[in-house]
Amino acid sequence: MAEAIREYFGHITDVVKTFWEGLSVTLSYMLRRPITTQYPDRTEKRVADMLPSRYRGILEVDMAVCTGCMACERACPIAVIKISTDKDPANPKQRLITQFDIDESKCMFCGLCVEPCPTGAIQHTREFESTMKSVDSLVFRWVPDPEKPVPFYRPVKGQDAPRAPVGEILRKRMAEASWIAKPSILVPDGPKKE
Amino acid sequence: MKITLGLDSTSLTRRYPRLAILVTLFMAFALPLGLYVAALAIFPMNTPERLDAMAWQWFGYDLAASPYRYIVYTVFLLLVAFIAVNYTAIFGGVSTWVERRVAGRMQSRIGPNRTGAAGFLAWVADAVKMVLKEDTIPASADSLLFRAAPYFSMVGLLLPFVVLPFGESTVVTDMNVGVFYVTAVTAFVVVGILVSGWASNSKWALFGGIRGAAQVLSYEIPAGIALMVPVLMAGTLSMQGIVRAQGGLPWEWFVFRNPAAFVAFFISVTSSLAEGNRTPFDLPEAESELVAGYHAEYSGFRLAVFLMVEWANMWIMAGLAVTLFLGGWQVPGVTDEMYKSALGTGLVPSPLWFALQAASMLVFVIKTWALVFFFIWLRWTLPRVRVDQMMSLCWKYLVPGAFLCFIVTLLWQILVPPAGVKITGIVFTLFAVGLLVKFLRDTRRNIDRVKGDRVDLTNW
Numbered sequence: 226m227a228e229a230i231r232e233y234f235g236h237i238t239d240v241v242k243t244f245w246e247g248l249s250v251t252l253s254y255m256l257r258r259p260i261t262t263q264y265p266d267r268t269e270k271r272v273a274d275m276l277p278s279r280y281r282g283i284l285e286v287d288m289a290v291c292t293g294c295m296a297c298e299r300a301c302p303i304a305v306i307k308i309s310t311d312k313d314p315a316n317p318k319q320r321l322i323t324q325f326d327i328d329e330s331k332c333m334f335c336g337l338c339v340e341p342c343p344t345g346a347i348q349h350t351r352e353f354e355s356t357m358k359s360v361d362s363l364v365f366r367w368v369p370d371p372e373k374p375v376p377f378y379r380p381v382k383g384q385d386a387p388r389a390p391v392g393e394i395l396r397k398r399m400a401e402a403s404w405i406a407k408p409s410i411l412v413p414d415g416p417k418k419e
Numbered sequence: 420m421k422i423t424l425g426l427d428s429t430s431l432t433r434r435y436p437r438l439a440i441l442v443t444l445f446m447a448f449a450l451p452l453g454l455y456v457a458a459l460a461i462f463p464m465n466t467p468e469r470l471d472a473m474a475w476q477w478f479g480y481d482l483a484a485s486p487y488r489y490i491v492y493t494v495f496l497l498l499v500a501f502i503a504v505n506y507t508a509i510f511g512g513v514s515t516w517v518e519r520r521v522a523g524r525m526q527s528r529i530g531p532n533r534t535g536a537a538g539f540l541a542w543v544a545d546a547v548k549m550v551l552k553e554d555t556i557p558a559s560a561d562s563l564l565f566r567a568a569p570y571f572s573m574v575g576l577l578l579p580f581v582v583l584p585f586g587e588s589t590v591v592t593d594m595n596v597g598v599f600y601v602t603a604v605t606a607f608v609v610v611g612i613l614v615s616g617w618a619s620n621s622k623w624a625l626f627g628g629i630r631g632a633a634q635v636l637s638y639e640i641p642a643g644i645a646l647m648v649p650v651l652m653a654g655t656l657s658m659q660g661i662v663r664a665q666g667g668l669p670w671e672w673f674v675f676r677n678p679a680a681f682v683a684f685f686i687s688v689t690s691s692l693a694e695g696n697r698t699p700f701d702l703p704e705a706e707s708e709l710v711a712g713y714h715a716e717y718s719g720f721r722l723a724v725f726l727m728v729e730w731a732n733m734w735i736m737a738g739l740a741v742t743l744f745l746g747g748w749q750v751p752g753v754t755d756e757m758y759k760s761a762l763g764t765g766l767v768p769s770p771l772w773f774a775l776q777a778a779s780m781l782v783f784v785i786k787t788w789a790l791v792f793f794f795i796w797l798r799w800t801l802p803r804v805r806v807d808q809m810m811s812l813c814w815k816y817l818v819p820g821a822f823l824c825f826i827v828t829l830l831w832q833i834l835v836p837p838a839g840v841k842i843t844g845i846v847f848t849l850f851a852v853g854l855l856v857k858f859l860r861d862t863r864r865n866i867d868r869v870k871g872d873r874v875d876l877t878n879w
Contacts, residue, residue: 233815236816237816244800244801245858245861246861247800247801248796248797248800248858249858249861249862249865250800250865251525251796251799251800252525252796252862253862253863253865253866254524254525254526254527255521255524255525255796256862256866256874256875256876257524257527257866257872257873257874257875258875258876258877258878259523259524259527259528259529259878260527261527261528261529261878263529263532263878
């Protein structure tokens with residue numbers, strides 16, 4: 226009997242104590258700062274700039290330091306990269322890159338192309354927001370005009386290649402290509418039918 | 420680089436942030452305030468005698484002898500009802516926003532913060548969405564009952580507003596059986612739940628309806644007995660009479676007048692949570708067990724009505740507890756005589772009277788919102804109880820507790836002289852303040868326990 230009474234009132238004190246502690250815990254969380262990051266428009270910095278420095282985002286090629294060795298094309302396991310070269314008709318000793326396409330819609334961000342690059346021309350950036358009007362726009366043409374090919378870069382011994390800061394060229398390119406730059410009221414166009 | 424989304428550039432409020440703030444302020448303050456002002460203007464004059472006097476004095480028309488007397492009176496009553504219904508709907512909407520924001524912060528999230536300033540207009544957007552949805556009725560449902568059920572619930576929500584006093588004179592009518600009336604008509608909500616559960620012809624809905632019936636029927640008993648405590652202390656069943664028997668200062672409230680009333684307050688609040696199907700007693704719509712319970716088959720406007728009833732019921736629960744235990748609309752330092760002398764003998768009362776009325780309404784609204792916040796807070800703290808736990812809480816703890824409170828109050832009313840009541844009032848108030856301080860210190864300690872955490876109300 227005494228045991229039963231103790232149990233009965235024990236339940237009541239348990240309820241009071243646990244309510245007290247539980248309400249205190251939830252109130253304490255209400256007074257703290259929510260950890261939510263308000264992607265995409267209410268962050269202190271761009272989210273791409275908040276990512277770790279070795280984040281493997283969209284590939285970027287600095288054509289000014291590309292040696293045209295095609296190591297990245299050979300390293301790519303799924304043939305995302307396509308490079309074509311040609312001789313300079315004016316100067317037979319000078320070779321030119323006429324095409325350097327990376328299909329970001331196929332890329333799996335493995336990083337195998339970055340490793341063999343002798344000058345660090347091809348790099349992963351921290352950019353990841355690759356929404357385009359059409360999936361075709363995700364083929365990044367690093368030699369935009371085949372009529373204006375880019376000469377091979379010749380590395381200088383004992384000197385690092387003067388690569389542009391990672392991400393700078395890509396950001397410029399994406400701002401130009403993006404449908405976000407020219408907002409339309411209607412939904413974006415679908416891919417072109419051929 | 421400025422980041423914009425294509426979608427946002429077409430949104431009006433994104434393009435004109437000031438417009439968003441203006442609309443939000445209007446919806447948040449001007450709309451309810453307008454309803455309060457309308458209530459203050461219309462509620463006190465809704466007696467036939469007063470309308471007669473007004474018609475005679477202002478228009479020289481003898482309304483008392485006219486055959487249209489009760490038609491005019493009915494029109495005024497409909498106006499009053501219009502204000503009450505709109506107030507309920509707006510409160511129901513706003514409380515969903517408050518609930519989502521509070522829940523968000525309690526879970527280290529933010530909650531809706533995009534529609535309007537601070538996301539305030541999310542409830543309007545939700546309501547519009549609900550109304551635009553298709554209103555489906557299952558093929559095998561009992562069509563008539565299925566369509567009628569939400570309105571049973573809505574009637575149960577709206578009827579208590581007849582006697583719920585918002586201020587000294589801002590009450591539709593002061594029934595002499597007010598408390599009984601409220602306990603009787605709130606049961607309409609469960610009629611709606613039961614009918615919708617049956618008419619849906621779905622096992623989940625039926626389970627929800629049956630659970631709702633079992634729960635509400637059980638909890639009516641402790642709720643009813645706990646409500647008898649303030650009735651005994653005031654010596655009347657009238658809501659206004661109970662408020663008038665209390666005072667503006669905490670030690671004049673019934674909750675602190677005697678220990679039994681203090682316990683009865685918690686019993687009453689717990690039972691009204693269970694009657695209103697609020698978590699931790701939301702068994703009739705337990706998502707993890709019954710999909711959505713009694714309203715699983717509902718969509719569109721009818722679902723909106725059910726949800727509105729669920730949230731707006733918080734106002735009834737909180738308003739009832741405030742009226743019966745926490746001093747209602749009593750403003751500290753303002754006595755009944757001051758209201759009477761400010762009223763004067765003229766048809767239109769003095770501005771002072773209106774100011775006093777507004778103050779009393781403000782006091783009531785602040786207390787009620789505080790209690791509503793407590794309900795929300797409780798919801799995001801406690802898990803849902805099991806059916807057997809719900810039953811054992813009611814029959815093993817609340818019913819005997821309520822009876823004990825009832826008997827102690829009877830003895831207290833007979834044995835303790837008024838001076839003693841004042842002393843216990845002050846002692847209990849100090850005790851409650853002490854508890855509050857201890858609670859806030861515990862909360863502070865909980866925050867400090869995590870290294871680097873502090874009170875920070877940013878990130879809206």
